[in-house]
Amino acid sequence: MSEEILKIERVSKKYKLGMIGGTTLRDELQRKRAARKGLEDPTKQIGDKSIGRTGEEFLALEDINITVNKGERVGIIGHNGAGKSTLLKLICRITAPTEGSIEMNGRIASMLEVGTGFHPELSGRENIYMNGAILGMTKAEIDKKIEDIIDFSECRQFIDTPVKRYSSGMYVKLAFSVAAHLDSEIMIMDEVLAVGDMAFQKKCIEKMSKVSKDEGRTVLYVSHNMNTIRQLCERVIVLSHGHIIYNGDVETGINIYLGRDRDYVNKIAVTDEMRELEAGKNPTIESIDLNNEEGISPYGDKLRFSLEIKNRSAESFPFLVRIIMKTLSGTIVTMSCNEDTILMAGGEIRTFDVEMDTSNVVPGQYTFTFVLYEVGEMNADRNLEVLRDIAGITVKASPEFNHGMSWNSSWWGSFTNGALKITEV
Amino acid sequence: MEQGKFYKKISADTNNLNFNFSEIWKHRDLILLLVKREFVSKYKQTVLGPAWAIIQPLLTTVVFTFIFGNVAGLAECGAVPTFLFYMCGNIAWQFFSGCLTATSSTFIANSGIMGKVYFPRLCMPVSTTLSQLISFAIQSAMFLVFLVIYLFIPEYSIGINLCVLMAPVLILQMAMLGLGCGIIISSATTKYRDLQFLVGFGVSLWMYATPVAYSMDLFKSSAVLHIIARANPMTPIIEMMRYGFLGGQAGSLDWLSYGWSWIFTLVVLAWGISLFNKVERTFMDTV
Numbered sequence: 001m002s003e004e005i006l007k008i009e010r011v012s013k014k015y016k017l018g019m020i021g022g023t024t025l026r027d028e029l030q031r032k033r034a035a036r037k038g039l040e041d042p043t044k045q046i047g048d049k050s051i052g053r054t055g056e057e058f059l060a061l062e063d064i065n066i067t068v069n070k071g072e073r074v075g076i077i078g079h080n081g082a083g084k085s086t087l088l089k090l091i092c093r094i095t096a097p098t099e100g101s102i103e104m105n106g107r108i109a110s111m112l113e114v115g116t117g118f119h120p121e122l123s124g125r126e127n128i129y130m131n132g133a134i135l136g137m138t139k140a141e142i143d144k145k146i147e148d149i150i151d152f153s154e155c156r157q158f159i160d161t162p163v164k165r166y167s168s169g170m171y172v173k174l175a176f177s178v179a180a181h182l183d184s185e186i187m188i189m190d191e192v193l194a195v196g197d198m199a200f201q202k203k204c205i206e207k208m209s210k211v212s213k214d215e216g217r218t219v220l221y222v223s224h225n226m227n228t229i230r231q232l233c234e235r236v237i238v239l240s241h242g243h244i245i246y247n248g249d250v251e252t253g254i255n256i257y258l259g260r261d262r263d264y265v266n267k268i269a270v271t272d273e274m275r276e277l278e279a280g281k282n283p284t285i286e287s288i289d290l291n292n293e294e295g296i297s298p299y300g301d302k303l304r305f306s307l308e309i310k311n312r313s314a315e316s317f318p319f320l321v322r323i324i325m326k327t328l329s330g331t332i333v334t335m336s337c338n339e340d341t342i343l344m345a346g347g348e349i350r351t352f353d354v355e356m357d358t359s360n361v362v363p364g365q366y367t368f369t370f371v372l373y374e375v376g377e378m379n380a381d382r383n384l385e386v387l388r389d390i391a392g393i394t395v396k397a398s399p400e401f402n403h404g405m406s407w408n409s410s411w412w413g414s415f416t417n418g419a420l421k422i423t424e425v
Numbered sequence: 426m427e428q429g430k431f432y433k434k435i436s437a438d439t440n441n442l443n444f445n446f447s448e449i450w451k452h453r454d455l456i457l458l459l460v461k462r463e464f465v466s467k468y469k470q471t472v473l474g475p476a477w478a479i480i481q482p483l484l485t486t487v488v489f490t491f492i493f494g495n496v497a498g499l500a501e502c503g504a505v506p507t508f509l510f511y512m513c514g515n516i517a518w519q520f521f522s523g524c525l526t527a528t529s530s531t532f533i534a535n536s537g538i539m540g541k542v543y544f545p546r547l548c549m550p551v552s553t554t555l556s557q558l559i560s561f562a563i564q565s566a567m568f569l570v571f572l573v574i575y576l577f578i579p580e581y582s583i584g585i586n587l588c589v590l591m592a593p594v595l596i597l598q599m600a601m602l603g604l605g606c607g608i609i610i611s612s613a614t615t616k617y618r619d620l621q622f623l624v625g626f627g628v629s630l631w632m633y634a635t636p637v638a639y640s641m642d643l644f645k646s647s648a649v650l651h652i653i654a655r656a657n658p659m660t661p662i663i664e665m666m667r668y669g670f671l672g673g674q675a676g677s678l679d680w681l682s683y684g685w686s687w688i689f690t691l692v693v694l695a696w697g698i699s700l701f702n703k704v705e706r707t708f709m710d711t712v
Contacts, residue, residue, distance in 0.1 A: 015710060026619070089709070093543035096706035110542060117538035120464045130462070133455035134544045 003186060004105070005218050006068040006091070011100035013061040040047040060086040062242045064100070070185075071216040073209070075223065075250065077257045079193035082239040086220045088112060088190050091220070096226035106185020106218075107135055111175055120164035124155055124174055127163055131178045131264045145181050152207070153177035154200075167309050173200060180207050187211070190371075205232050226254050226329070255365065256341045258328040266290050268390060276386035283344055283372055292393065299363055305354045309372070311344040317374075318343045319384055323356055324369040326389065333361060333414045360415045362396040362407045428688075448545045455544060459552035464559055478560040479567050482519055486512040501638035503674035504582040506575050510667065510675050512568055514637040517599065517666050520561040521659065522540055522628045524603025527553045529610035529624050532708050539709065544706040547698070550611070554604050561596070572670065584672020591669055595662050598690055602658060605694035612704040615711050635659045641677055655679065658686040 052274060061083045068074055075083050090097050092110045117134060128149055132142035150156050153174040155166075163171065175360045179187060179412055187208065211217045225227055229236060229250065236253035238246040246256045268288040273280060289306035311317050322337040336356050344350060372385040401407075449456075467476045486508065494500040494507040503512045528550040532539070535549055575581055614620045632638070634657050641664060644650045652658050661683040667676030 094540060095709045108543070110551060112541050117542040119538065121469060122462060126458075126462075130455070130458050131542070132459050133452065134542050136451050136455075138454055184634075 004067055005070045005072075006066070007103045008064055008066040008257070009093070009101050009103075011061060011064045011090065011097045011102060012059060013083075013090060013095075014098040015058045017059055023195050025303045042261060046147060058294060059242050061090070061097075064242075064244060066237060066244070066247070068218055068220070070105075070218060071212055072235065073212050073219040073221065073233045073237040075229040075253075076239065077223070077226075077236055077253065079237035080259075081241075083242045084239055085112070085190060087239070088188055088222060089219065091186075092188060095117045104186065107183065108186045108188060109135060109179040109182050109184035110188040110190075111179050112188070112190045118163050118171070118175065121162055123162055124153075124159040124166070125150075127174070128178055132182050135182050135184055137183055141183065149177045149181045152203075163415050166239045169197065169200075176204055180204075180211060184217070186218045186220065191224065201228065208232055216411055226258070255328060258330075266295065267295050270387060270390075274387055274390060276388055277372050277383060279312060279385070283309050283311045283313070283317050283319050283382040285370055285372065285387060286310045286349065288370065288387075288391060290391055290393065294367065295392065296345065296394050296396050297358070299361075299395055299401060300359045303356045303358050303393065305356070305391075307354055307370070308349065308351045309344065311343075314346040316343055316345045318372050321352075321354065322371040322373060323354070325356075325358070325370065326362070326367050327367070327409060327414060328365045328367065328392075331409070331414070333366065358395070360417060361395055362409065362412070362414055363395045363401065364407065364414065365392065365394050367392045448489065449547055449551070452545055452548050454566075456548050456552045456555065459548060460556045460559070463556040467556075475560075475563065478563045482564050483521075483567070484510070486515050487488075489515060492522075493638045497639075499643060501640045501642040502671070504580075505584075505671045505675040506581050508566075509571060509583070509671060510640070511574055511638075512571060513667050513670055513675070514663050516561070516564045516568055517595075517663055518635065518637045518659075519564070520596070521599040521603045521662075522559060523557045523560065524600055524634065525607045525628060526624055527557060528604055529614070530609025530621070531608065531611040532615045532622075532704070533611070536709070547701060550604055550608050550701075553607075554600050556653050557603075558600065572646060582672075583623075583670075583676075584674065585670055586668075586672060587666065588669035588678070591665060595666055599659075599662060601694050602655050602690045605690065605697040608697040608701045609693070610701045610707075615704055615708040626682055631657075631659070636663055637651040640675070656685070658689040661686045 001181070064083075064087065076087065078084050087114065088110070089095050091102060091104070092108055092112060094112070115133060119130065122130065123271075125146070128146055129139065129142055132145075135141075150159050153170075153176075154168050155157075155174050155177075158166065163174070166174070179189070207221050208221070209232060212219050212329065219232070221229070221232055222415050233250055235248060235259075236246070237244055238253050238257050246253050254365040266289065268274075268290075270285050270287060275284070285307055287308040289308075291304050291306060305323075307321070318341045320337055320341055322335060324335045327333060338354075340350070367389040368391045369389055370385070370387040370391075371383055373381045373383045375381050468477065471477065473480065489511040490500075490508050494511060500507045502508050531546075531550045531553065539546065539549075553582070572583070572585075576585075577582055610620050611626055634653070636643075636654065641654065641660075644654045661679055664676045665678060665683065668678050
């Protein structure tokens with residue numbers, strides 16, 4: 001089991017911003033001439049400040065090292081633009097890395113985006129042969145598998161129709177079926193199951209687990225759907241801005257990904273980057289103290305924050321405080337705000353103690369969003385300061401809580417009103 | 426598969442000449458499927474289908490015979506029928522220009538499939554060339570039919586000779602030259618789309634620099650023109666084709682310029698393959 005099948009060493013991929021595609025020879029010559037004379041790029045769009053004269057570079061991936069063993073099922077997660085698809089493209093040899101090397105010990109069946117290399121004019125059957133041939137299989141080898149492929153795809157009725165007439169669901173079903181059945185040692189799936197219906201998604205996940213366990217095939221799977229990642233993968237790699245930030249256990253990886261790649265700290269000094277709104281002539285939060293070194297709050301406790309607030313206006317300013325509590329996956333748990341308007345004199349800095357009753361919140365990880373707002377005429381509120389998901393805390397209970405079972409929020413919610421009182425009549 | 430040893434390696438360093446021909450051979454089934462695909466999709470939704478492969482050169486030949494042969498009088502081919510003279514040159518030229526034009530759009534036309542799966546990219550232009558060969562075979566059959574018909578007409582004399590045996594070599598050479606030029610252009614078009622426009626225009630210019638629409642005699646008058654004509658690698662190929670099938674009145678043999686033609690072909694093909702190799706690695710980023 002410990003045989004290495006894929007080894008990625010010090011891989012980087014660099015793209016040139018603003019120079020990608022669509023250039024004509026004339027543009028290029030003009031650009032070079034302008035660069036020599038130190039003039040502004042004449043082919044650049046007016047007002048486009050992001051692209052430098054000589055073309056800035058963008059590292060989609062930087063110094064990536066991954067080793068995958070035979071038969072492993074690895075999930076790759078990360079936000080849009082983290083470099084997941086670029087990584088898969090490099091492994092599939094669609095494009096070459098700028099630095100480093102990728103070594104592999106087998107053939108790759110891939111599904112990048114929707115549909116592998118299907119030709120729209122050809123029928124489903126012809127496309128199956130074509131994809132097999134792309135993997136280097138002979139006609140006889142494909143003949144042996146074709147019935148399984150057609151059965152799995154649920155497209156038998158349309159198998160001799162050109163694929164350009166297929167619905168997107170059928171397209172995905174056939175493409176997945178081809179990738180799963182053809183001989184390959186490594187299977188690469190990029191966010192493809194999102195198109196299929198739930199029943200087919202389930203079937204695909206089961207199929208991928210099966211080929212991995214029975215045939216020892218390696219699966220690399222990219223998805224934003226954490227449930228499918230949990231069901232399929234044994235290991236996850238979390239990418240962020242072209243770097244690997246985590247490589248290991250699935251649950252920890254998912255939490256890191258959902259925690260928006262941030263370590264929550266006890267004392268937060270607010271900087272302008274954290275602010276969702278520009279700091280204007282109004283009250284702003286300057287620092288937050290969770291009064292909790294561990295970041296852990298026992299179940300049933302109330303939370304006590306200290307907020308340092310500064311009135312940036314020269315005049316006195318009335319405002320209210322609101323705290324929104326969310327789970328790590330982004331589901332809103334609750335909101336609390338204060339009753340009486342706070343009035344601060346111009347330029348004043350004061351520190352407030354804030355108590356939030358979280359005693360009914362079940363064990364789990366939560367984030368907090370802090371808002372300062374004012375209520376104007378017609379009871380319309382206006383936000384003055386928004387610090388989104390800036391702080392986090394873990395609520396923990398004693399092992400006896402819920403009879404020792406872990407609390408599943410998607411079934412039972414994030415609040416509990418305590419134990420049921422049951423007495424015999 | 427060997428244990429513990431990686432047999433496939435993708436790395437950043439580019440060695441363009443280190444080319445894996447065995448990988449292409451392994452994908453021969455794919456090449457055949459691609460040829461079939463290309464041929465099928467070419468004549469899909471046409472009424473006449475593959476008949477177009479015959480109609481096109483036939484009409485061109487008729488037009489050439491009339492305009493360049495009868496009106497302008499550019500075909501100095503003695504007792505050889507002008508029609509056959511033009512048909513021979515035309516079919517050979519169409520094969521070459523077809524290979525060149527079709528392979529010159531390899532990357533752009535196939536970026537859809539190439540952006541999703543890997544296979545040796547050279548399979549694409551190779552299969553394009555092979556599918557051109559199918560059209561060429563149909564046209565050659567037509568030519569041979571006309572040749573036989575004219576052989577029985579006593580007022581014409583056709584000096585068919587042993588040089589005919591060179592035909593397969595000439596066809597191979599045209600395919601290699603067309604492929605070489607085509608992949609150079611397709612590699613360059615991934616960055617500079619300008620070349621797309623140049624291809625159609627450039628190929629027809631090249632045709633007029635080659636004795637397709639006229640005979641070599643036209644060049645004999647001027648030494649400069651003669652050198653230009655001989656420097657053109659397509660000239661000896663067309664001339665030898667005509668010499669073999671139609672005899673000394675229609676074509677000529679010039680081994681010196683034929684040798685040059687081979688050197689040119691091999692250099693272009695080698696350069697093309699090395700350029701293609703370099704571009705195929707990252708063309709998806711720029712196409």
